[in-house]
Amino acid sequence: MSQSNTRYPKDRFAPRPEDHFTWGLWTVGNTGRDPFGLAVREPMSAAKIVRELSQLGAYGVNLHDEDLIPFDATAGERDRILREFKGALSETGMKVPMATTNLFSQPVFREGAFTSNDAGVRAFALQKTMRSIDLGVELGATTYVFWGGREGVETNACKTPQDGIKRFREAMNFLTSYVRDNKYNLKFALEAKPNEPRGDIFLPTTGHMLAFIYTLEHPEMVGVNPEVAHEQMPGLDFSHAVGQALEAGKLFHIDLNGQKPGRYDQDLRFASEDQKGAFFLVKLLEDARWDGMRHFDSHAYRTEDERGVWDFAYASMRSYNILKDKVAKFHADPEIREILRALEQRGTTPVAGVGPGVKYDRALATTLKAHAFDAGKLGARGYDYERLDQLTTEVLLGVR
Ligand code: GLT
Ligand code: MN
Numbered sequence: 305m306s307q308s309n310t311r312y313p314k315d316r317f318a319p320r321p322e323d324h325f326t327w328g329l330w331t332v333g334n335t336g337r338d339p340f341g342l343a344v345r346e347p348m349s350a351a352k353i354v355r356e357l358s359q360l361g362a363y364g365v366n367l368h369d370e371d372l373i374p375f376d377a378t379a380g381e382r383d384r385i386l387r388e389f390k391g392a393l394s395e396t397g398m399k400v401p402m403a404t405t406n407l408f409s410q411p412v413f414r415e416g417a418f419t420s421n422d423a424g425v426r427a428f429a430l431q432k433t434m435r436s437i438d439l440g441v442e443l444g445a446t447t448y449v450f451w452g453g454r455e456g457v458e459t460n461a462c463k464t465p466q467d468g469i470k471r472f473r474e475a476m477n478f479l480t481s482y483v484r485d486n487k488y489n490l491k492f493a494l495e496a497k498p499n500e501p502r503g504d505i506f507l508p509t510t511g512h513m514l515a516f517i518y519t520l521e522h523p524e525m526v527g528v529n530p531e532v533a534h535e536q537m538p539g540l541d542f543s544h545a546v547g548q549a550l551e552a553g554k555l556f557h558i559d560l561n562g563q564k565p566g567r568y569d570q571d572l573r574f575a576s577e578d579q580k581g582a583f584f585l586v587k588l589l590e591d592a593r594w595d596g597m598r599h600f601d602s603h604a605y606r607t608e609d610e611r612g613v614w615d616f617a618y619a620s621m622r623s624y625n626i627l628k629d630k631v632a633k634f635h636a637d638p639e640i641r642e643i644l645r646a647l648e649q650r651g652t653t654p655v656a657g658v659g660p661g662v663k664y665d666r667a668l669a670t671t672l673k674a675h676a677f678d679a680g681k682l683g684a685r686g687y688d689y690e691r692l693d694q695l696t697t698e699v700l701l702g703v704r
């Protein structure tokens with residue numbers, strides 16, 4: 305056991321497999337390389353990652369094809385790596401709920417993968433993805449993520465967004481048919497990001513992705529994988545993107561991390577920034593009883609050695625559970641309940657025959673048009689949100 309129990313207490317906030325916390329191999333395996341600096345940590349084998357995360361209380365790991373099997377591995381190397389990895393999985397009971405393809409690291413994808421202007425590159429991207437789907441399914445994955453890191457442009461002179469979107473649609477249609485043809489139990493989750501590494505990436509937000517999904521041949525097989533950092537980079541409220549996906553039944557996966565608004569993709573420890581945003585996100589997922597994996601797509605500060613990596617991983621999961629506890633405190637707080645009860649009553653008492661679930665009919669439209677509203681009175685009354693927000697803040701700050 306390389307991890308000490310005093311550093312990672314097994315108290316009520318400690319992660320447990322039932323919490324369904326999962327980690328990309330590329331996250332804790334991140335060596336700290338960045339555009340300005342070399343790696344600061346040694347690469348770790350997938351088998352080691354599985355064992356360490358299992359000790360911390362995680363449920364499983366997720367992977368890109370190349371996280372597990374190097375791009376240029378021989379058949380022999382592939383077999384050995386797979387054997388070791390599967391050994392670690394069966395020894396620990398860890399699962400692989402999600403898999404994805406690396407369509408961004410190799411030079412061949414410098415101009416895009418599915419959206420490249422080179423038909424040969426597009427064909428290669430489909431081949432690589434089919435092989436990687438086979439691998440994911442072999443390991444038990446039921447969700448397949450698509451993050452199109454290179455699917456974009458620096459100059460709009462090279463292709464139109466319509467061409468990019470059409471090609472991306474062709475690839476999704478091809479691959480959903482591949483999955484159906486092979487009778488795989490696999491759903492796709494599309495992950496948006498506005499920019500980085502490309503100057504601009506097609507379908508830049510979760511909202512764009514949702515609209516795109518309904519143009520596909522098999523929309524029922526395709527949902528979204530929103531990432532905290534990717535919605536916060538353009539200054540959006542992450543829980544609104546997640547809420548829209550939940551409401552549409554399209555939240556198939558999630559990438560949890562932390563981010564300061566308006567910066568490069570920081571992929572920080574979950575809830576290390578914007579704790580209030582993280583609280584409302586956890587509240588949204590828990591209140592909806594969302595049954596998906598709580599997946600972390602983040603990495604430790606470059607300052608850290610291996611010990612710092614496990615501190616980071618344990619803390620990410622622990623913070624989720626602490627926030628879950630705060631959500632319970634929010635719901636149990638008598639003063640918060642009172643404000644919410646009054647709001648509920650105000651929102652559900654019908655006025656002029658119009659209440660929740662209103663539907664058009666001609667008689668109702670006629671009465672409504674004739675109704676004498678006192679807009680002055682309606683507009684004069686406040687909503688008590690200053691107090692509601694302060695009570696929420698006090699729950700979060702630990703004084704309630
Ligand atoms: C990469 C990217 C992430 C994606 C991963 C899946 S790879 O780390 O920054 O946001 O989710 O392809
Ligand atoms: Mn991500």
Ligand code: MN
Pocket residue numbers: 531533534569570571601
């Ligand atoms: Mn990111």
